[in-house]
Amino acid sequence: GESVGLHLPTLSVQEGDNSIINCAYSNSASDYFIWYKQESGKGPQFIIDIRSNMDKRQGQRVTVLLNKTVKHLSLQIAATQPGDSAVYFCAGSKGSYIPTFGRGTSLIVHP
Amino acid sequence: DVKVTQSSRYLVKRTGEKVFLECVQDMDHENMFWYRQDPGLGLRLIYFSYDVKMKEKGDIPEGYSVSREKKERFSLILESASTNQTSMYxxxxxxxxxxxxxxxxxxxxxxxxxx
Structure with missing residues (x-):
């Protein structure tokens, strides 16, 4: 099965800096990856996804990079704001199977 | 936007009670899922349903059951609640x-x- 893990449980950054949250996965057959943001007292909220036929995908202030060679993906947040403070989860799956979630990285943004 | 509504934000029950957690979605989605979230353990899948009246066990189904009688509603049932089921669902x-x-x-x- 799939195993997904985040590299750091906590990441602290200054407001305005760029943030990079990393995630590793174990199943080389995984072909779909998702990043979620979970604010305190709320459920996970979809941020961005990427399929294995892509190396990079950009959204509004966020970029996801996928390195299939080393089975690693990252979420980059540009110009981090206090409202970005949350727990970020990556999830990976193969095809239509149920995604496996990492344990989350808590992003703390200092003003 | 998709709206997934859980009937209660906070619930306090006693050991041995039968507990019902309700979930409704408004986007005609076929698939529905129940997870529990505990500190340090992340999200763990309890049950999921591909469609009405269909259910599949997830990673930790023991002590739980589910019901999917209508497409928009997926219920999680704790047959006899125990203290180790204290969690975020x-x-x-x-x-x-x-x-x-x-x-x-x-x-x-x-x-x-x-x-």
Missing amino acids: LCASRPGTGGYNQPQHFGDGTRLSIL
Whole structure:
């Protein structure tokens, strides 16, 4: 099965800096990856996804990079704001199977 | 926007009680899921349903059952609540995949305490 893990449980950054949250996965057959943001007292909220036929995908202030060679993906947040403070989860799956979630990285943004 | 609504934000029950957690989605999604979220353990899948009246066990189904009588509603049942079932419960839905995968949409959770 799939195993997904985040590299750091906590990441602290200054407001305005760029943030990079990393995630590793174990199943080389995984072909779909998702990043979620979970604010305190709320459920996970979809941020961005990427399929294995892509190396990079950009959204509004966020970029996801996928390195299939080393089975690693990252979420980059540009110009981090206090409202970005949350727990970020990556999830990976193969095809239509149920995604496996990492344990989350808590992003703390200092003003 | 997809709306996944969980009936209670906070719930306190007693050991041995039968507990019902309700979840409703408004986007005609085929797939629905129940997770529990505990510190240090992340999200763990309890049960999921691909469609009405269908259910599949997830990673930790023991002590739980589910019901999917209508497409929009997925209920989680704790047959006889125990203190180790104190947790945050999250419901999610997703369209039928039909090829490429799609993200799940989550409710805001029910924080359940069993005394």
